[in-house]
Amino acid sequence: MFHITFFTNGTSGSVPSDPKAGGPMLSVTGMNRFYYLRGFTDMRCKHSRVLSVIREQLHREPSDGDIYIVMSKDRRIVRLFAYDNRSYSLFEKKFVAGYQFMRIIKDDEGNEVAYRIDWKDVVLLLESPVIKSLKIR
Numbered sequence: 001m002f003h004i005t006f007f008t009n010g011t012s013g014s015v016p017s018d019p020k021a022g023g024p025m026l027s028v029t030g031m032n033r034f035y036y037l038r039g040f041t042d043m044r045c046k047h048s049r050v051l052s053v054i055r056e057q058l059h060r061e062p063s064d065g066d067i068y069i070v071m072s073k074d075r076r077i078v079r080l081f082a083y084d085n086r087s088y089s090l091f092e093k094k095f096v097a098g099y100q101f102m103r104i105i106k107d108d109e110g111n112e113v114a115y116r117i118d119w120k121d122v123v124l125l126l127e128s129p130v131i132k133s134l135k136i137r
Helices: 048-058 119-127
Strands: 005-006 027-028 035-038 067-071 075-085 088-094 114-115
Touching: 035 048, 035 075, 035 119, 048 075, 048 088, 067 119, 114 119
Parallel strands: 035 067
Antiparallel strands: 005 027, 035 114, 067 075, 075 088
């Protein structure tokens, strides 16, 4: 079984390279179910708005243990929302200028609000930056 643990120091979007920095952690594995919310790109929203979308549009309960993924319009920010043991967690990863996350496309796109994503694709999404532009000097 694969396992990724994200350590945060309590501020949105900061992930120290040293796990000793402390704070809560978001722990996800291949045992979780992952859903990408394709139409949700407003990064001003935090927990309450995303949880509302999950309940009202997906008719799902966020506390069921699923992980929900949202991405900014320019694909430089990706957020994972999860419920773990009586608390909600938010993990954010942001690329520097010139890089972005890969676009998520489903073959039979249709009108789905969310796509189910396999664990291997979540790992690929978080670990593989796409170069948005190349500047030659």
